[in-house]
Amino acid sequence: MSVYLGIDIGTSGTKTLAIRENGRIIAGATFEYPLSSPRPGWSEQDPHDWWQASIKSVRKVLRDGRIKPTAVAGIGLSGQMHGSVFLDRKHQVIRPALLWNDQRTAAECDEIHQKAGGRAALIRMVANPALTGFTAPKILWLRNNEPRRFDRTRMVLLPKDYVRYRLTGEFATEVSDASGTLLLDVKRRNWSRRLLGKLELEPGLLPQVYESEDVSGTLSKEAAAKLGLPQGVPVVGGGGDQAAGAVGNGIVRRGVISATMGTSGVVFAHSEGIETDPQGRVHTFCHAVRGQWHVMGVVLSAGGSLQWYRNQLGEAAVQAARRKKIDPYELLTAEADQAPAGSEGLYFLPYLTGERTPHADPHARGAWIGLSLRHGRPHLVRSVIEGATYAMRDCLEIIKGMNIPVREIRVSGGGARSRFWRQMQADIYGNKVVTINAEEGPAYGVALLAAAGTGAYKDVVEACNATIRVVDSTPPHPATRRHYNRIYPQYGQLYQSLKDDFARIAGLVD
Numbered sequence: 001m002s003v004y005l006g007i008d009i010g011t012s013g014t015k016t017l018a019i020r021e022n023g024r025i026i027a028g029a030t031f032e033y034p035l036s037s038p039r040p041g042w043s044e045q046d047p048h049d050w051w052q053a054s055i056k057s058v059r060k061v062l063r064d065g066r067i068k069p070t071a072v073a074g075i076g077l078s079g080q081m082h083g084s085v086f087l088d089r090k091h092q093v094i095r096p097a098l099l100w101n102d103q104r105t106a107a108e109c110d111e112i113h114q115k116a117g118g119r120a121a122l123i124r125m126v127a128n129p130a131l132t133g134f135t136a137p138k139i140l141w142l143r144n145n146e147p148r149r150f151d152r153t154r155m156v157l158l159p160k161d162y163v164r165y166r167l168t169g170e171f172a173t174e175v176s177d178a179s180g181t182l183l184l185d186v187k188r189r190n191w192s193r194r195l196l197g198k199l200e201l202e203p204g205l206l207p208q209v210y211e212s213e214d215v216s217g218t219l220s221k222e223a224a225a226k227l228g229l230p231q232g233v234p235v236v237g238g239g240g241d242q243a244a245g246a247v248g249n250g251i252v253r254r255g256v257i258s259a260t261m262g263t264s265g266v267v268f269a270h271s272e273g274i275e276t277d278p279q280g281r282v283h284t285f286c287h288a289v290r291g292q293w294h295v296m297g298v299v300l301s302a303g304g305s306l307q308w309y310r311n312q313l314g315e316a317a318v319q320a321a322r323r324k325k326i327d328p329y330e331l332l333t334a335e336a337d338q339a340p341a342g343s344e345g346l347y348f349l350p351y352l353t354g355e356r357t358p359h360a361d362p363h364a365r366g367a368w369i370g371l372s373l374r375h376g377r378p379h380l381v382r383s384v385i386e387g388a389t390y391a392m393r394d395c396l397e398i399i400k401g402m403n404i405p406v407r408e409i410r411v412s413g414g415g416a417r418s419r420f421w422r423q424m425q426a427d428i429y430g431n432k433v434v435t436i437n438a439e440e441g442p443a444y445g446v447a448l449l450a451a452a453g454t455g456a457y458k459d460v461v462e463a464c465n466a467t468i469r470v471v472d473s474t475p476p477h478p479a480t481r482r483h484y485n486r487i488y489p490q491y492g493q494l495y496q497s498l499k500d501d502f503a504r505i506a507g508l509v510d
Contacts, residue, residue: 003026004073004454005076005450006076006244006444006450007076007163007446008077008241008442008443008446009053010080010442011101012033013033016029016060018065027061029060031052031056033052034049040509041104042098042102043103046097047096050162055227059227069228072230072233073451073456074235074450076236076453077236077446078239078241078245078442079158079161079238081158081240082099082133083138084138084156086152087156087157088152095142095149098138101133103132103353104141105141106132110130116198120278126185127179127274129360131356132354134180134182135158157173158173158181158240164216164238166223167220167223168218170216173209174211175287176243177238177239183195183201184209184286186284186286189209212237212449213237215237216235218233219234235450236449236453236454237288239446239449240285245268246287247445247446248448249438249468250438252287253270255408257269258411260441261303261411261414261421263301265302265391265395266298267297267396268294269399270289271293275295275403281297281360289459290460295402297392298357298395299356299388299391299394300351301350301351302392303413308366310329313380329414333381336381339376339379339381341427342386342483342484346370346375347368347369347383347386347494348387349387349491350391351366357394357395359499363505392428394492409429409431411425411434413441426476427477429476435471437471448467451463
């Protein structure tokens with residue numbers, strides 16, 4: 001039976017997964033690398049680290065899975081979206097890549113809106129407003145702030161597409177990841193020459209665009225030798241991490257929604273046509289399903305808020321977990337379970353790194369509001385988990401308001417591994433939540449794309465139907481659901497009350 005590899009170029013590390021065409025996982029491996037922040041709000045990585053981690057993880061998967069190299073029939077690529085790799089005429093990296101969570105481009109976002117004729121005009125053109133995380137403002141930032149480097153730039157690639165170039169020698173991308181550059185005509189599924197013209201950017205700076213399951217190149221002789229694979233293995237388009245993760249969760253038909261609670265949180269809905277929010281609060285991108293689209297809300301610090309609590313205020317839980325040889329999150333969620341739903345009036349705003357959906361505000365910051373002598377550590381940690389889940393509900397409410405049906409919510413990430421957090425999600429979302437048999441996210445999704453793109457299945461929908469199934473279901477508790485419905489609106493009001501203060505505070509920070 002053939003083997004398919006999925007390589008996911010993440011922010012903290014690269015993960016490679018090997019599966020059989022029946023979806024069974026054979027082996028997986030992850031290699032980490034550093035992230036640098038040269039200035040507050042900046043976030044960069046060295047693209048060479050992604051390539052070295054790809055080599056190491058593929059070789060380890062082949063070794064650990066005892067996989068014959070000749071059995072590998074296809075490779076799929078996923079990765080962190082929106083990053084910018086700048087290459088010169090010799091195809092060498094010019095500077096460290098600017099990442100999705102880099103916040104330096106506020107001025108360039110304003111510039112894009114102005115040149116496009118306004119925010120609404122830009123949404124009509126490319127289905128989304130300009131946000132600091134996107135790729136287009138990063139390109140303009142380079143032009144405005146490092147003009148000599150910009151003048152040397154001959155190609156701009158997304159993170160996974162840089163690895164594709166190292167694998168195949170081809171400059172290529174695919175529709176789902178390209179949607180996050182802000183330069184794609186999402187309706188027509190190709191680069192927007194109209195917007196490129198308004199921004200005075202040459203189309204030749206961008207690679208060819210493929211559908212996600214299309215073969216975009218084959219493994220070169222040099223890359224094959226480094227990975228321990230045969231030359232000529234097909235490499236399919238793949239997908240940005242969110243679209244690829246949705247494929248890995250089986251979000252390939254209308255009415256099935258995913259809520260992924262990782263460091264960031266994502267609510268993802270399949271769409272059979274172009275559905276846009278006139279206010280631009282959620283993203284409308286091409287899906288990794290041929291000829292289909294998706295709507296996506298992004299919470300920048302969802303599980304990341306609980307991680308911050310663990311690192312900064314949860315030392316006792318970390319030490320106790322080490323003694324008991326368990327995950328410290330088990331102790332934190334058990335402590336949170338001691339406090340009642342709603343944390344007795346204590347709210348936490350999870351805007352530790354600004355926020356994307358629904359506020360698109362890089363100046364927003366985290367806050368506890370409502371503290372009293374009544375509150376203890378159980379209230380503090382529960383309010384953090386509730387705040388992250390309220391933020392995910394913000395995304396869900398916008399999607400519902402776009403008349404996209406929500407029949408089933410598939411939860412994944414750290415928020416799905418905890419029974420306590422699964423129940424809280426069901427209660428706050430007001431919907432049954434389910435988990436599935438596949439928990440490997442984007443790497444699994446692009447391995448399925450590789451299987452579909454090389455002929456094991458007629459398309460990715462058939463691949464998902466054959467390999468992914470629901471294994472657990474959590475309905476909301478009626479009384480708790482009603483309680484959260486009563487107190488949730490106050491959460492949204494808190495940002496409105498504080499947004500001007502957030503902007504003023506940002507102006508006071510050197």
